[in-house]
Amino acid sequence: MNSYRLYKLICKNADLKENRHPMLDKNRFMKFLMAFMWLYYAAILIFMGVVMALGMKDSYNGVAAFHVFDGGMLWLLILDFWFRFVLQETPAQQAQPYALLPIRRSFLMNVYLTRSGLALGNLYWGFLLVPFGLIAIAFPVGWGALIGWLLGWWLLLVANGYAYLFCRALILKHLAWTLLPAAIHGALIAIMLLPDKNPLDMPCTLLMYGFLKWKLMPFLCVAALIAFLYWANYKLQMSMVHDEVGKKEEKEIKHATQFNFLNRYGRIGEYLKLEVKQRMRNKTVKMSFFVGLGFMIVLSALSYFTPAYDTGFMRSFICLYNYIVLGMMTLVTIMCYEGNYIDGLMSRRESILQLLKAKYYFNILLLFIPPIILLPLMIVGKMSVWMNVGYFFFTAGVLYPLLFQMAVYNNNTLPMNTKITSKQGNTAQQIVAMLILFLPIGLEKAATALLGNPWGYIFLAVLGIAGIATHQLWLRNVYQRFMARRYKNMEGFRASRNS
Amino acid sequence: MEIIIKDLKKTFGEKVAVDIANLTIHSGEMLGLVGNNGAGKSTLFRLILDLIKADTGTVRMYGLNIDINVAETEVWKDWTGAFVDESFLIDYLTPDEYFQFIARLTDTTDEQLQEFLAKFQHFMADELAGQKKLIRTLSAGNKQKVGIMAAMLLRPQVLILDEPFNFLDPSSQNAIKHLLQKYNEETGATILISSHNLQHTVDICKRIVLLEHGKLIHDIENSEKQALSILENYFEIND
Numbered sequence: 001m002n003s004y005r006l007y008k009l010i011c012k013n014a015d016l017k018e019n020r021h022p023m024l025d026k027n028r029f030m031k032f033l034m035a036f037m038w039l040y041y042a043a044i045l046i047f048m049g050v051v052m053a054l055g056m057k058d059s060y061n062g063v064a065a066f067h068v069f070d071g072g073m074l075w076l077l078i079l080d081f082w083f084r085f086v087l088q089e090t091p092a093q094q095a096q097p098y099a100l101l102p103i104r105r106s107f108l109m110n111v112y113l114t115r116s117g118l119a120l121g122n123l124y125w126g127f128l129l130v131p132f133g134l135i136a137i138a139f140p141v142g143w144g145a146l147i148g149w150l151l152g153w154w155l156l157l158v159a160n161g162y163a164y165l166f167c168r169a170l171i172l173k174h175l176a177w178t179l180l181p182a183a184i185h186g187a188l189i190a191i192m193l194l195p196d197k198n199p200l201d202m203p204c205t206l207l208m209y210g211f212l213k214w215k216l217m218p219f220l221c222v223a224a225l226i227a228f229l230y231w232a233n234y235k236l237q238m239s240m241v242h243d244e245v246g247k248k249e250e251k252e253i254k255h256a257t258q259f260n261f262l263n264r265y266g267r268i269g270e271y272l273k274l275e276v277k278q279r280m281r282n283k284t285v286k287m288s289f290f291v292g293l294g295f296m297i298v299l300s301a302l303s304y305f306t307p308a309y310d311t312g313f314m315r316s317f318i319c320l321y322n323y324i325v326l327g328m329m330t331l332v333t334i335m336c337y338e339g340n341y342i343d344g345l346m347s348r349r350e351s352i353l354q355l356l357k358a359k360y361y362f363n364i365l366l367l368f369i370p371p372i373i374l375l376p377l378m379i380v381g382k383m384s385v386w387m388n389v390g391y392f393f394f395t396a397g398v399l400y401p402l403l404f405q406m407a408v409y410n411n412n413t414l415p416m417n418t419k420i421t422s423k424q425g426n427t428a429q430q431i432v433a434m435l436i437l438f439l440p441i442g443l444e445k446a447a448t449a450l451l452g453n454p455w456g457y458i459f460l461a462v463l464g465i466a467g468i469a470t471h472q473l474w475l476r477n478v479y480q481r482f483m484a485r486r487y488k489n490m491e492g493f494r495a496s497r498n499s
Numbered sequence: 500m501e502i503i504i505k506d507l508k509k510t511f512g513e514k515v516a517v518d519i520a521n522l523t524i525h526s527g528e529m530l531g532l533v534g535n536n537g538a539g540k541s542t543l544f545r546l547i548l549d550l551i552k553a554d555t556g557t558v559r560m561y562g563l564n565i566d567i568n569v570a571e572t573e574v575w576k577d578w579t580g581a582f583v584d585e586s587f588l589i590d591y592l593t594p595d596e597y598f599q600f601i602a603r604l605t606d607t608t609d610e611q612l613q614e615f616l617a618k619f620q621h622f623m624a625d626e627l628a629g630q631k632k633l634i635r636t637l638s639a640g641n642k643q644k645v646g647i648m649a650a651m652l653l654r655p656q657v658l659i660l661d662e663p664f665n666f667l668d669p670s671s672q673n674a675i676k677h678l679l680q681k682y683n684e685e686t687g688a689t690i691l692i693s694s695h696n697l698q699h700t701v702d703i704c705k706r707i708v709l710l711e712h713g714k715l716i717h718d719i720e721n722s723e724k725q726a727l728s729i730l731e732n733y734f735e736i737n738d
Contacts, residue, residue: 252631253593263603270603274589281591281633343550344587348604349576416591417635487552497586 010111042127049131065136070208071201077160078185084164122157145212152211155222162229169236193306271358282416292325300373316441319387322370323395327363331403332429339413339493353479390457397467401474408481411492500562500656500689501526507556516542517713529683531704532693539713540693544661580655582646590635594627594645605653622674639666658690676703701727
């Protein structure tokens, strides 16, 4: 078979892997939902592109709209980088099934790296860039300029994609590497926000202007960057395929902490131990916890050090985000990790009920972390104590019960400890996460508008306390509904295990 | 505890996985389930354990003052131990932690647990107890041992093991044969095992059921180990 046919075959297999995912294959609604969300976000981006082009045209006297947009280029690249964690697999994982076939690994790696570069995902931002460019560049400057500008953006997004793959591979070797992109992006954000005038505005504008004018140097620079990142990825990912194939026996764990103090809580205590150990000993679960914690700290720090988040909405968002994110990251996909050993759990009487209770108590304990992180904001008066009290109880007694409903419907097993993780959670779960992140703010605003401050927050707290007080009832209700759907759920867990 | 299977049918699409009109497994019986791949052995176990939904029919457990349909209640889980595959294991625990977890769920004291583990010392061969290795890092054979032991830990009146000899070295296969026989004699538990190892199955099971395409085609009395020739004939082993 010649190289081109082999390339096409590997690409076809990669597409089939996506299209024949058991959860997608069986669920027409899921297919519809994914298509709907794809179109929905595309529509939002188009809308934003148009609004930004028109808005910037009027707001900044003497400065072309595209200059203003390009000045903020790094924001889009940072956003694009972190979104990729949800959506993009690494080549080493994709190459693994071929590892023992008579195909050169170097060829495989080149196929997957090329595919990553040419992936249609890199064009998704086009829904924002094309309408913006049409209004802000094509009509005032010319079509040639628009094409150059779009080509420049595409090259930057390809480079960003390779940078992501490199960082992701390092992170999968050790979680601490998360600090590398976090530090670089944190530094960039600080440089952009802290001084009165953003010093990166001009270099970004000049680079993009170079694309627009079809200057050779900007294209050469980005092409060189892509070539360098491609080479670095090639070297790193090849070593990772070797690691995956010759997977080394995991060493003995250093500390088998027993958490004996939980023994006094009987069976619930045993399931609490499971919750803690699940987070401590599984890379995927541990990573989602630390990523959530990292975002909490970064958002709070930005709010503390800069005036950029001083609007009422952003304060509410930061407060809500801090309280809900750690719980949300595991509760949206509640039972999905347990899908790995669901048959064992289902062989014990009422084990699911005990597990749900333990999960609830564990997540209540997590709610004591946000007040510590948000304390500096409360001290300097950027966030009210009442807002914290309101969201603490509202999260525990209203948002958690809502998230626990997912236990009835989730039936896709998620890998807990893969070195190289793929998507975490399906589209429906991501929608629930988005709703949980924004809907409560509407309720908070309505409550504080109607009842005033602090009574609006006290109202939220009272709702939450009612939910906490009745937790035995609604947890049993969730359990009973889970049991009513158990066959369907177990079938889903089995079908998606190891897929 | 008697297990009564009636009109039990399960299909996956066009394929009939299990289709058993009547099968009663008597209390204290040690029953071996044999059949080629796809005969429906594991599916039958999953149906008995209420892990998949039957299209029609029932699985009932019948004993002193008890007559229950396993799909309608969970009480039978208190006296039933099972190991079918790795999805029964919580693989981020060490074997000790897993045994302790199961023990605490079943109100087994630490002393009782130690006593239980002592009986399995030879079977564990210094590779499980006291190790700080997580279950996911164990060999397939050692995982199998953990699963079998965890199933037996609550001293079940009904014990269901799918392919218990798989992955085990010859010494461990013999050890588990003796452990199962002894357990059956001591407790009078009803034991169901499936296996492709005809010799082991014939050695320890007094009754052997042969499945083909989900249907029960032979129900063989094996008190004198007379089933071996019938099974060898069926599987064309000596041809």
